[in-house]
Amino acid sequence: MIQGVGLNIYNLYAPCWGATGYQERYAADMSNLYRQYQFNVAVPPPGAPIPGVPKCINATAMYVWLNQNNVRQALHIPGFLPNWELCSTQVTSQYQRQYMDMAPFYQELLQSNVMTTYQPWYYQRQVAGFFKEYEQITFLTVKGSGHMVPQYRPAQALKMFECFLKNTTYL
Structure with missing residues (x-):
């Protein structure tokens, strides 16, 4: 079984950001990425999980950008809708499959x-x-x-x- 060994199951050639030794690198990357920008959304602290993101996936930039008020307005997303998440439990819980086997x-x-x-x-x-x-x-x-x-x-x-x-x- 490959779970828990630090292998990125979504891309075998990429690092697993949640694995041991990558937390420090992840925090350094995020601090460099956002040092020149001011956002109106909360940026999770380094190492803190972002809602709806599986291990090994770095979705901080997408999460921060897609949840900015000006971006949501440009995409015509009503303000009453929740923040964007990579793997939303709200979407998955309400999704209904039309075909179970393709x-x-x-x-x-x-x-x-x-x-x-x-x-x-x-x-x-x-x-x-x-x-x-x-x-x-x-x-x-x-x-x-x-x-x-x-x-x-x-x-x-x-x-x-x-x-x-x-x-x-x-x-």
Whole structure:
């Protein structure tokens, strides 16, 4: 079992901010990040957990920015709604699944024709991952990324989204 050994289960290549030895580094990073800014929201003290954030995830910057009054107003978020949280228990408790198992949908999609074989795709002449295109779906990986691709590989995520939206190949 890998729980409790300091491994970041969301990104195996990234540090686990909640693990032993990272508390000091986390506090130093946060103090440097916010030294020039004044916010109207409470910044948790170094090492204090932020509501709704799993271990190993550093969501302080998102939490602080998304809960600023001017940002909430720009996003048209009513003032009566609670603060933003990465993994909100309020949202999870009220979420209702329409489908409990997506396997039948994938099996149906995969019955369609293979358009391209499993092959690498590139960003700036470097292998960015691999993909395989079917008639109605593309399976794509992003090399070196964690669970949240735009967080760990933003440039590659942008290319991936652009190719998807323009319906162009990932080559």
